[in-house]
Amino acid sequence: MAKRRYGQILGVWLGSLLAIYLMGSVSARFHLPELTRELLIEVFMVIFIVGVNRYGVHGHLYWRPDVSVREQLRVNTFPLFIIGLGLLTSWVAPWSARTGYAIGLAALAGLVAVFEETLFRGIILGSLLTGLSQQRHGVLWAVGLSSLLFSLSHAINLTHQSAAVTAVQVLGTFAMGLLLAVSYLQTRSLIWPMAFHALFDFSGFLRLGLTTGANPQTPLAVELVSVGVAGCWALCLLRPNQQRRVLARFMTEKNTQTTGKGV
Incomplete structure (x- = not known):
């Protein structure tokens, strides 16, 4: 059962990467405007991952938070700060995007967030959480492995950017x-990570454009520090007692096969 689960995770991950690559190759033949092309790719990927989940892996996705608004804000304090800082620098920095184009960028950021959060937090993290639930620190392993697959996916950008920039992005x-x-585990809602992801990408599109996945001026050491800080935040909010709480909230709903908050 465990081998099948992990094989399924790898299959969905690699299948998604292949779908992105094929869609990129096919859409490039039509010489569409860059933003239009990216929007079409992401619309396809959203349909793709929803179909894979509905008719293939049957991942249990959660949307409605099961904690108070105050608790949601508390556990998301650091991400809110990071996103706010990113948006502030985006609006302060000079950019020449027209209003219509900016709306297109916002739509693209939203589509990317829906696809990637459904895949990495909804399907992959959820599946790893179930598979590792009996292991010591299984929650931490699930968080780390799903984040690793998420980061390695961006190595596909080597097709159009340098190795140095890609390393920073990864x-x-x-x-x-x-x-x-x-954020997902503490709120039990994909809405929070989707919103964060969309806002983060939108601010990046405004500052860097569509073709650059990371600021080429960012030193690798800065991103290493960011990994350390994010890791400390994760360890702080996922202490042993919190890990047990996460498992109780996620596993109980799956085991009883109830409807309502889970979809």
Whole structure:
């Protein structure tokens, strides 16, 4: 059963990467405007991952938070600070995007967030959480492994950017993956990580454009520090007693097969 579960996780992950690559190759033949092309790819990927989950892996996705608004804000304090800082620097920095184009960028960021959070936090993290629930520190392993797959996925950007920039992006996305995973586990709602992811990508699009996945001026050491800080945040919010609480909240719903909060 364990081998089947992990094989399924790898299959969904690699299948998604292949779908992205094929869609990119096919759409490039039509010489569409860059933003239009990216929007079409992400619309397809959202449909793809929803279909894979509905008719294939049957991952249990959670949308409605099961904690108070105050608790949701408390456990998301650090991500809220990071996103706020990113948006502030985006609006302060000079950019020439027209209003219509900015709306397109926002739509793209939202689509990317829906696809990637459904895949990495909803399906992969959820499946790892179930598979590792009996292991010591299984919650931490699930968070770390899902974040690793999330970060390694961005190595596909080597097709259009340098290895140095890609390395910075891979480290940065690993740190972000830790924060998003903790947000999902502590709120039991994909809405929070989706919102964070969309806002983070939108601010990046405004500052760096569509073709650059990371700021080429960012030293690798800075991203290493960000990984350390995100790791400390994850360890702080996922202490042993919190890990048991997470498992109780996620596993109980799956085992009883109830409807309502889980979809």
